[in-house]
Amino acid sequence: MSSSIIDRRGFLRVLGISGTAATLAGCGNTSIESGVELVESYVQPEDFVVPGVGVYYASTCAQCGSGCGIMGRVREGRILKLEGNPQSVISGGKICGLGQAGVQVHYNPDRLTTPMMRDGDGLKPVSWEKAGAALSARLGASSPISGEQIAFLTGEISGHQRVLLDLFMDSFKSTNHVVYEALSPAIGQAANKAVLGVEQPVLQIDKARLILSFGNDFLGTGPSPVHMAAQYARFRKAPRGTLIQIEPRMTLTGANADRWYAIKPGTEGIFALGLANSLVQHQAYAHALPADIASVLKLYDKETVSELTGVHADTLSHIAGMLWENSPSLVLAGPSAEGHANGFQNVAAIQLLNLILENNGKTLQGQPAHPFPQLEPARSSTAALAKLDALMASGQCQTLLVMGCNPVFTAPAFVHFAKHMEKVPFKVAFATQLDETANQCDLVLPLLSPLEAFGTHVAGYQPKGVEVMIQQPLMERLYPETRAFGDILLDLLKQRNPTAYKAFPDYYAYLKTAVTKAKPVFKSSASDDDFWEDALRNGVLHLELPPTGLQAHTEALKLGKPQVSESDTQYPFYFVPSIKADLRDGRHANLPWLQESPDPLTTIVWDSWVEIHPSTAAEMQIREGDILSVQSATGIVRVKAYLFPGIQPDTVSMPLGQGHSQYGRYANDVGVNPFKILNPIFDERTGELAMYATRVVIKKTGENAMVVKDEGPTNVQQGRKLVATLAADQAALAKEVSRVTQ
């Protein structure tokens, strides 16, 4: 564009008119008017730019690990809005609120625009030459470090970024690529693997007649919320399936259930075994289990189960009855069932129900093997962080590289991550914006936003066949000093092994070569260039593969007598953190749209709060807005009370994601961080942090403040027909006009 723009003076000079002549020519009749000369259009658009017309380009959403295909609306070279890409099986042309806010990552006023280097107590902007020199000195060809001395800490990472990262770590003979997600589903994955033979079965929500979900929030925070929401929509059409949700605190999915039950946190497995016991009484299921399990199951009679779980004994019989009347069903475990010392057992017990009900192969299937396993996301865990923490504390770790993960914020206080991180002499962060962890580093390198960079993504959850998602820039980079993560890695790799990578001038060249090399797998006969162009245009490479079967390992379940952990008089309340679909572990708290997007269940914005059941609040004389201290054995936070009916009376809940101190203007000083009061309780089988096992004591502080929320003075309809409800047996869904079912 710039070459074609000339100012008026320049324009006149080109025409041979300048000085006084120009002034004279500026008024009155001109040679242009008289037709002697031609006027060229002042706007000379670049190729593919039609002024005033928005054009859509395909790419991939990087806001969570679901890997939704997106379309970006680009006008005059600016990305304006994101939509779902209908070509992508995962998103099906739809997009969630979190995905929409991807443009605010890109245009964030707190974006990191230059490299920063530690200078005394603070980080100071430096040139890339200086930053690159510091990096080369530590990690270049002559670097002496290797093995345990170097660690690369990332969030979930997939595609060719992961391949380069693995190669980079290989060059140091190190296996310390630590993948840490604070909300990692590792416990559930381990239990699924043990019982079903796969870490994450593919769910056929729309095929189920009945879904029994133990705290699985597939509509809000599951492995692929947009895809599952579309399945859920079909599930709700004729013949309409029924959703029963059992959890200590109502999630978004629970809010959409036909029937919602509260349960004591951590007792989900006992309830599932109670159901199993009840089911095997039924003739059809009598032989579903080996005799040794069936005999121990007898201990889980409904009275015992009811006493331990707090769910009425009749409820158990009722749900068991529903399960055998509605086949195929689907039984799901979620974070609130997983995050306990017995979390693995809980999930195994819940999956046992799927085995008894013979749902495998009907509503649960195995994910087909990915043709490029090296592109798949490395499995995250919280146990990996503990190992890294020990390495840092012992002083072994000499160099720490961090990307896409903020453990200084998300690690519980008992880990002392920030303190141990100080012992590492050289810490590098790759980031689009400074956060608590980057602020502790010695060198921070500014990355392109996902809307500016090329890349590939592979989702951990592949709903149908397998897909490699293509990410392409939707606009020119905003800041000249920002770079692609792939380019930085490739530069370092070139220094360490010049011959192997010399064919690739940059990450784009590497990516194009790598993707086109995969052409035979996608059964394409197009030329390399055409294949690449098609991939960019569609935003996705899809390979239709049949789902695989699941196994049945009942022996994975270690059955004992039904028992629960003893109550604690000092800390009488169970503490259930809640995951917000938009803020997740707090990495999106810097996006103003999401801060101002009300929490669906409480309608609160820009804040943290503690949810407490109205009956408990009445007992303790707590009103909305009363500031309470919530204290666990490891920490204390002060936060406003919100009276919430969808919670166990002996449980309190706080949303995760708020409480940042160094994450830009929109996140800082908003709410408090409940990660910091989690107790060191771990799942016995996997060693993962048991996020839902902390107990707290709550006390009034005597202060009160307004809770900022969308909800009005009343939270009921008061007889007005606002949200009308029809009984399922009365609704004639089959006769309705709907595009969802088509």
Place this chain on the structure above:
Amino acid sequence: MSLSNLIKNWSTLRVKRPYEDQYKDKDYKWAMVIDLDTCTGCNACTTACYAENNLPVVGKEFFGKGQAMHWIRIERYWGENEEMEGKFPDRGAQFLPMLCQQCEAAPCEVVCPVGATHHTPDGLNSQVYNRCVGSRYCSANCPYKVRYFNWWQYPERAWPNPLEQQLNPDVTVRSKGVMEKCTFCVQRLTEAKNRARTEGRRVADGEVTTACAQACPTSAITFGNLADDKSEVARIWARQKVDLAKDKQDKEEDLRGYRIFEDLRTYPSIVYMERVRNFEA
């Protein structure tokens, strides 16, 4: 509207609106259907609206004063009386996406002292920002509370550089002192209508949709042209026996379609489909 036009069309202009088959021979009447059984309350629509329509983020302080600018919001209700006897919301929450109902007899239109809010020929309740003097009578008169007033000069505070680059050039950025509201994404409608007119046809069903409907992960929102009998929206309205010009429908028991506050005779252009619950569960 010119005087000659007024005189020429006097017979159609003086009748009470809406009347039976008002849009029968017209090209467009924009309308919507929201299925409350598939709406999950996830807020994808509200964020999409912020992105499409240049809605300012007002911040905690102003939000607390009721000055949020969300053209579409999700209201959340809990059950009452016998539904809450077991002390828990046994049937989940009740979510209601609430946006301008684009009433055919809009209470907001008649009270505007300057004619800033008026009815368009394709059945939208439009807001002319340049005419608005900020009397806020319209907001006071709106039974759905879906009109939003610019109490502050938001452009400077809501979009610090470079966030302003995200602003949709097709949509005005409103300044202090004017009222605003959901437009059914009129910028998209205008573009589609212009394109169709150039090609000598009517806008096809599914050719244009609102930002909220486009984003909705469960496709709970359907948008379209009620004047086109074959459009999905028109077929749903017909199947649910909701008549635009009636204030009381002949509702059959198994039908789910209804309009909110129909008895106020606002004649909304949005049909909600009742939430369904399996009470056997």
